[in-house]
Amino acid sequence: MGLWIRTLWHLFFPMQLLTGLAEPAENLDFFLPGDYLLGGLFTLHANAKGTSHLTILQVPSCEEYEMKVLGYNLMQAMRFAVEEINNHSSLLPGVQLGYEIVDICYQTNNVQPVLYFLTQPDYFLPISKDYSYYIPRVVAVIGPDNSESTITVANFLSLFLLPQITYSANSDQLRNKRLYPAMLRTMPSATHHIEAMVQLMLHFHWNWIVVLMSNDDYGRDNSQLLRDRLARTNDICVAFQEVLPTPQANQFLTAAELKQLDSILLKLKQSTARVVVIFSPELVLHNFFHGALYWNVTDTVWIASESWSIDPVLHNLPGLQSTGTFLGITIQAVTIPGFSEFRLRPTEATPERQPTKNSSRATCNQECDACLNVTKTFSSILTLSGERVVYCVYSAVYAVAHALHNLLHCGRHHCTKKTVYPWQLLKEIRKVNFPLLSNQIFFDEQGDVPMRLDVVQWQWLRKQNPFQSVAFYFPMQQALRMVGNISWHTEDNTVPRSMCSKSCQQGQSKKSVGIHPCCFECIDCQPGTFLNQTADEYQCKSCPMSMWSNPRDTSCFRRKLAFLQWHEVPTIMVAMLAVLGFLSTLAILVIFWRNFQTPMVRSAGGPMCILMLVPLLLAFGMMPVYVGQPTVPTCICRQAFFTLCYSVCISCITVRSFQIVCVFKMASHLPRAYSFWVRYHGPYVFVVVITALKGVIIASNMLTTPINPMGHPDPEDPSVMILSCHPNYRNGLLFNTSMDLFLSMVGFIFAYLGKELPTNYNEAKFITLSMTFSFTSSVSLCTFMSVYNGVLVTIMDLLVTVLNFLAISLGYFGPKCYMILFYPERNTVAYFNSVIQGYTMRKSL
Template sequence: MGTLVRTVCSLFLLLQVLTEPAENSDFYLAGDYLLGGLFTLHANVKGTVHLNFLQVPKCKEYEMKVLGYNLMQAMRFAVEEINNQSSLLPGVLLGYEMVDVCYTSNNVQPVLYFLAQDYLLPIQEDYSHYVPRVVAVIGPENSESVMTVANFLSLLLLPQITYSAISDQLRDKQRFPALLRTMPSADHHVEAIAQLMLHFGWNWIVVLVSSDDYGRDNGQRLNERLAGRDICIAFQEALPTPQPNQVMTADERERLGAIVDKLQQSTARVVVVFSPDLALHNFFREVLRRNFTGAVWIASESWAIDPVLHNFTELHRTGTFLGVTTKSVPIPGFSEFRVRRWQAGPPPGRSNRGSTCNQECDDCFNTTESFNTILTLSGERVVYSVYAAVYAMAHALHSLLGCGDTGCTKEVVYPWKLLKEVWKVNFTLLGHQIFFDQQGDMPMPLEIIQWQWDLSQSPFQSVASYYPMQRQLKDIHDISWHTPNNTVPMSMCSKQCQSGQRKKPVGVHPCCFECIDCLPGTFLNQAADEYDCQPCPSNKWSHRKDTSCFKRRLAFLEWHEAPTIIVALLAALGFLSTLAILVIFWRHFQTPMVRSAGGPMCFLMLMPLLLAYMVVPVYVGPPTVSTCLCRQTLFPVCFTICISCITVRSFQIVCIFKMASRLPRAYSYWAHYHGPYVSVAFITALKVAIVVGNLLTTSPSPTTRADPDDPQIMILSCNPNFRGGLLFSTGLDLALSVVGFSFAYTGKELPTNYNEAKFITLSMTIYFTSSVSLCTFMSVYSGVLVTIMDLSVTVLNLLAISLGYFGPKCYMILFYPERNTQAYFNTMIQGYTMRKD
């Protein structure tokens, strides 16, 4: 243990010599409570640096970082402003001590120095009452350095507020309980970039990252964020790490040349770059040398407002520069504070005692002065993060010290007590609310800025705002695109498909696809699936390239159509003529003409005929259960009764003249037992059985089906499955018509007044021909045409019976009454008998 203690003590004795602040230095201000500041005044790209054992890197040999010096001045300005106020820390002098952390290893020595007390850090079991050199630390800048410092400070719960590091790892309060920041996390920066690309429809991008943790982590985070956003990365490349002296080696030039060649060959025109600023100098020189233009460069916060890169005025030829950075908050008096030392000249002579390379900045004044215009016009964006961090510590001290209007207690400040108060701060600073969320982040709005090279205005003009609380990009303004006619640049692997076109993937990227029209009967529901067209429901249809389906037009037989009107007129004519025949037959019921036509059986035929004519209207209009039931039951039975009566009547005439004499007994049975009516009843019963069986197997409910000739039409009809039963039912009628025709043909030589063969033959021939034609037509066609054909054939068959069979008899009754006498009929029978003999 003794050896370890001596080693630690020796280390801090060394630190005392190395880090004692120089006199007349901007790095130190004495005070009752000191704040530690870690700023990058000189920057080294994170390459391989060969350090000798225990040798501190000489920061002044690295590249001067203008923004780092500007941020250090912001801390000085904030401390002096607080000291000059009487309300925040009355009677308390706030001091600071700052260190230039130009390289990763430079963070270890300053943080040990800040934790030490009288240059010693004792080894204790309990540091609850230990008082370090500083009460809090502001900084450092990048995430890697912040993690190094936070691992030390968290041991003593010494409050630390970083103003620029955005890594999401820093939100882990288990690892970094004492760390807070005045900058939104990387998650919000990446989200702002993703929403910007979505707003402008860019889905084909290139990502360039630096070869360090910052580039890799943020590149991976952007990949994850874009995975579900329909934005594809054409390729991602890691930029080579330049030498600390920025001299471009042959390998670096070759690598940069290959990356620029790849950019020129790619169709992607949006390039997102996650990299420290120094790693981009050689890259953009190569971009300018190869004359690569027409790109949209999206800068991460690490270089979005870098004045040195902006000073490459030739960059305006390469395209449009956009970046993500913190919201611009002008700080009154800061610009004058920053230049007052320049106006007064360089600082007085430095004392060599205690001055080291991490607390000297010989060229800072002159270098920063040359960028003063850009720094002033840029709106002091990140400066506000440092300014707010200092004020947050001051408000925490105000609460911890119990400050009133006249003074504070000036008690000993233990780090863990101050940390509790820092978490509680909530105040307004220059119009913005300062507080920390559960992850220790201050939800400060971000801005999308555009680089401008007209120094009469801000070099970093705000074009949109992103609000972390709502996670939403808003207030998007017009952007001056470096394109002809100021049109928004296109960066898409494939042009957006037109409405009603599905995407057919091409290659491995979902953003690369072909556009295929959705066929008729299908539609594209983009919310559900952009790659497949969905079929329309059975009652709907769509045209080619439709995004929704429309209801198919229902087709059925309507009254205003010409065929319907013609058939209706014929049916009305048939009904009236049949009604007239019924009246005529009723009035001449006892005459020989009516008795020869069948007598009472004539009325058995005429009544179903009238009923059948009355069923004709059920064929017109939208089918219902009742109308379909009438079509499938009432009309077939009525028609069968008529056909069976005609068949029995033709058989009866043949029996009277040809079979009665030859088979007298059979004829006596036929006449005695009312053979005609029994036959009609039997046939009718058979027909009823067929119809009932058909109803039991097939529902009479109407159905819809697509018209094969026009899919936009849905045919509304009675159940098409009834067709099989209809054919079977029609077969009975056809058989009866053939039998009736045969008997009629057999009796063609009967007496004239009894010879009905030619009328029955005509009726049966019409019925047989029309029925066979209808069955054939129904087997080939479907739709409304079948309905009108069915109705036409029905009316034609009814007319054939009513006019073809009964018409001639009415004609004889009305116009040849002399032939409607018993004497005339007896004369005709005698003449027939004499000829047969």
């Protein structure tokens, strides 16, 4: 506190200069005596660039500057509220409120009036360690209007906990109650104004905007709030941001400032952004909009901040409607009964109290001779636009009155007058909660009244409200609700477009171009991918394995399942072959069984023929496991059962071809080996060993690789999912087939070696045919499976399996059955002996 005391001491040192300038005003517009005085700070004359207060200790003469109609209108609202409470309300019975109002000239006259309000009636402010029981001239201060002035005043008043209620300053800095504990306001903070703007732009899909700001705290703070808000979303981007030149009090711009303004307008003219957000006091905008008219800037949506959203002077600028559509964010309109008549009422002053031009208080900024007349010229606009910020002033006065009501223990007819200390009144103001003209007035934790905000459109063609409400924003819910149609300044009254890039169509992802997320290219999502716009607009996601999508789809659909089915032509053809094989094998088995003891059957292998025919019969009967949706059991049958049956058959043929060669060519050369082979049933041992080895290969393959069925896309039509056994099924099938191929080659070699044997024993050509077909078909299947992955793989696998079994069944056993059935005379021991003797005699010659 010591630093502030020293600061105040230096400020109070020239108090003699201020006492002569701060006596109670003679003009009743600015002063009304009462038991408790309210201080009022309003901008009746505006000078945005005055610097005299920075160089000399002199209060500026505000009447030298341009009058601000809205400021005078707001001041009248304070007067009206005080008089209404004194004359027509039971709120403070027996107590008279008074006021002292000062024109702050926008920013150039803040310190003098606040020091005046803090002094005692003798214009003295003592230096003390404790101001808890200090009684300043006023009990509360209403105003100022702009954020910079409010912060300056709040730095003083907060030291004394003197309540200050601003009616228009919306800077978020004022929400910091550690810095400004005595600061309250009757309107929402800038955060809500910014949110209303953003939701308005999102509603109309404007994502490419220009931000213009004044070169002051108001412009900088609000534009920064907007950037922070936009940083939390990629939906809106700023094409460019510029600082508007601030004119002198006479609206004069220097050559450098004119060049800067022309540069901004040229940039705006050339930009594709058609939405312009402006954070600036209205004084800065006169030259700007004159320049916009000169540069013929049209088809633009101007979004006005609170400071100029309902300014009647700008609204009356000739030709302004040709520049585009004007939308503003402002406080809700509340009709105050009787205020319009009061605002235009001449001030009643006693003859002896008439203010004079030569009064020593001419620079006290409590005179405004032209205010009433100028206000009358804007009366219709002010009346039709509704009491918006006016209501904020009105409710601020009533908040102080309600706090005094509680502090003075007022009843219906009497109040206990007593000394009111600032901190006591501040405490009561924070607790007020009362209805006022259909609104509930209370202060939240940050000291703000959460009033509804309106989005207004500027109208020129209609005689009614020039600032027509088209949308409402509710701070408590942070929601925007459209309530009216906007008449756009475009052809066919269409909503203006302000987008860096056109919106992507359905199923198109965004590809960023440059640094702005709103600038992008639209890329079609490829088949098999989809775009979930709610999750990520910049990347097409892949569909799950079991699903697919067409180009530019936003969702996936289930693939059509494809597998071998009974009604398909290839299935029917292979099934017919399998039926043929089953019936023929069954017939061969019956024929061989009935002729089991005949030389023809015994020469073909005897019991080994039955060992071959039974697996063949079972294999043909199990053909349906290839048809229908694959399952784990069917996949096991395909990989294990069929290949095992085939290995049994092929091993029998191989050992049979080996036996033929041994009998006729090797028996004489290796009699002991042949005797050993016969004694220990070499053929059956060989078949068992081969079968066991094949079983081990199959088991190890099934244990190391999964065989569960799965789907994979059809290479010709990805929307189709081919259901088959696990891809490792192919690897296992190829591995298992390698052993069968080896046996086929061995059987072929032995059969070829026995090609010169007697006709009845000459099975070589049949075995050669069978093994050649088996080898060729197996190699063809392996080649086909290595280059193709469609549903035909299953058909080819089944077809090769059936043909291999048919080659054995018909190719090996068919000729023997033919001899048994049609040449029974050759199926005798005598005939076989004669053939062998003839073969021996030919070999000996």
